[in-house]
Amino acid sequence: MRGDPENLELIAASSLPDVLAQMAAAPGSWTPIAGGTELMVAHAAGRLNAQKFISLWGLAELDFIRVQDDSISIGGGVTFGHIRSHAAIASDFPLLARAASWIGSIANQNRATLAGNIVNGSPAADAPPALLVYDAEIELISQRGSRRIPYADFHLGYKQSVLEPDELVLALHLPRRFSKHSQYLRKVGTRKAMAITKVALAGTAIVENGTIHEIRLAAASVADRPVRMIATEEALQGRWLTAATRNAARAVLLNEVRPIDDIRSTAEYRKHVAANLLDEFLAELNNRGSSG
Amino acid sequence: MSACRTQIHLTVNGQQTAVEAPPMKRLLDVLREDLGLTGTKEGCGEGECGSCSVRMNGELVNSCLVPILQASDARIETVEGLAIDAELHPLQKAFLECGGAQCGICTPGMLIAATHLLAHNPNPSMDEIREGLAGNLCRCTGFIKIFESVIAAAAMRGLETRAR
Numbered sequence: 424m425r426g427d428p429e430n431l432e433l434i435a436a437s438s439l440p441d442v443l444a445q446m447a448a449a450p451g452s453w454t455p456i457a458g459g460t461e462l463m464v465a466h467a468a469g470r471l472n473a474q475k476f477i478s479l480w481g482l483a484e485l486d487f488i489r490v491q492d493d494s495i496s497i498g499g500g501v502t503f504g505h506i507r508s509h510a511a512i513a514s515d516f517p518l519l520a521r522a523a524s525w526i527g528s529i530a531n532q533n534r535a536t537l538a539g540n541i542v543n544g545s546p547a548a549d550a551p552p553a554l555l556v557y558d559a560e561i562e563l564i565s566q567r568g569s570r571r572i573p574y575a576d577f578h579l580g581y582k583q584s585v586l587e588p589d590e591l592v593l594a595l596h597l598p599r600r601f602s603k604h605s606q607y608l609r610k611v612g613t614r615k616a617m618a619i620t621k622v623a624l625a626g627t628a629i630v631e632n633g634t635i636h637e638i639r640l641a642a643a644s645v646a647d648r649p650v651r652m653i654a655t656e657e658a659l660q661g662r663w664l665t666a667a668t669r670n671a672a673r674a675v676l677l678n679e680v681r682p683i684d685d686i687r688s689t690a691e692y693r694k695h696v697a698a699n700l701l702d703e704f705l706a707e708l709n710n711r712g713s714s715g
Numbered sequence: 716m717s718a719c720r721t722q723i724h725l726t727v728n729g730q731q732t733a734v735e736a737p738p739m740k741r742l743l744d745v746l747r748e749d750l751g752l753t754g755t756k757e758g759c760g761e762g763e764c765g766s767c768s769v770r771m772n773g774e775l776v777n778s779c780l781v782p783i784l785q786a787s788d789a790r791i792e793t794v795e796g797l798a799i800d801a802e803l804h805p806l807q808k809a810f811l812e813c814g815g816a817q818c819g820i821c822t823p824g825m826l827i828a829a830t831h832l833l834a835h836n837p838n839p840s841m842d843e844i845r846e847g848l849a850g851n852l853c854r855c856t857g858f859i860k861i862f863e864s865v866i867a868a869a870a871m872r873g874l875e876t877r878a879r
């Protein structure tokens with residue numbers, strides 16, 4: 424049944440400190456809402472759990488992209504429309520720009536924010552795999568202060584994270600040291616636009632003289648949260664990129680992923696597609712290595 | 716619990732207006748129910764189909780996903796604002812001429828999304844048109860006539876002076 428807006432409260436604050444003060448005064452009772460691409464859907468369907476909302480839309484303190492010498496910081500309130508069209512993000516972090524361009528439609532990208540995509544906690548979310556293979560850090564803020572942790576430590580389980588009830592995502596920080604890496608991102612969905620991921624794999628790597636010096640892998644929709652694939656990385660790190668290495672890594676990945684059956688796909692399909700995506704990335708690395 | 720109604724000021728198709736509504740009321744419902752602008756349609760109600768597309772401060776948005784409080788002081792453009800008096804917008808003319816509309820439910824959203832596309836990119840390629848309208852679903856036309864309408868509109872003179 425459709426939700427009745429008469430039963431819901433929504434307030435806007437004029438500044439970030441105002442929002443944080445509201446949230447600190449009654450931790451957990453205010454649900455932050457930015458572009459509404461998740462919460463308004465739940466609202467229309469009458470399945471909102473929360474009743475009190477605080478708007479983050481238009482807060483200047485969350486809407487910034489800062490390009491520094493050694494990193495790029497993206498405010499939690501930045502929309503994917505801005506992320507995909509930002510020149511420095513496109514050149515230093517092309518996987519993130521590409522993931523942004525895959526999110527819903529133009530209208531969704533104009534409203535959906537980076538922090539919303541993360542805090543919503545969907546294992547299928549588009550931005551997290553790219554953030555994970557770029558070693559992003561996430562900065563959380565509350566009235567008590569701010570803290571900065573590796574983004575890989577943010578998600579704890581299905582829709583669970585380290586975010587405290589009085590905290591917001593202030594920014595994501597991406598170190599600018601991937602421009603020489605080989606990079607890979609592929610999303611498998613039902614169709615090109617407006618599709619939710621069945622499986623996605625992101626990767627960054629450095630291969631020299633046939634040896635994998637550095638590799639990071641992350642995937643969507645293969646576990647209860649967006650994940651780095653540490654065991655698969657370890658099976659590749661420091662090895663010659665041979666057919667035997669590729670086969671061994673495939674076997675490790677099939678063991679490491681823990682996908683589920685749901686309305687969009689099956690666990691079995693997801694496992695094998697994830698393995699195929701890994702193999703495609705490794706084949707690209709191999710080709711690049713032999714031609715360069 | 717009952718939320719207080721809030722007074723919201725906004726500009727719709729160039730006209731300043733004020734409504735009193737619960738802050739979580741959808742912009743779509745305010746346009747249709749409070750302002751009588753029923754050109755904006757509801758399809759899915761969850762941001763998938765684009766029937767409720769409007770422009771908010773120059774950005775394409777799904778009005779079903781915008782709580783009215785977030786549209787405070789915003790500039791909203793709906794399909795009703797495209798024609799000037801009896802003079803149709805070039806996109807509307809092109810949709811008529813090329814058969815870009817059949818049942819009509821998706822048409823207002825298509826027109827707004829296409830207006831937005833042409834405002835940023837007056838001469839889009841077919842791929843750019845497909846991406847620009849990817850969030851607008853049509854179950855009648857098979858899309859080709861819609862894409863052809865956008866190409867025809869882009870070729871019409873005078874578009875640039877009207878689109879922002």
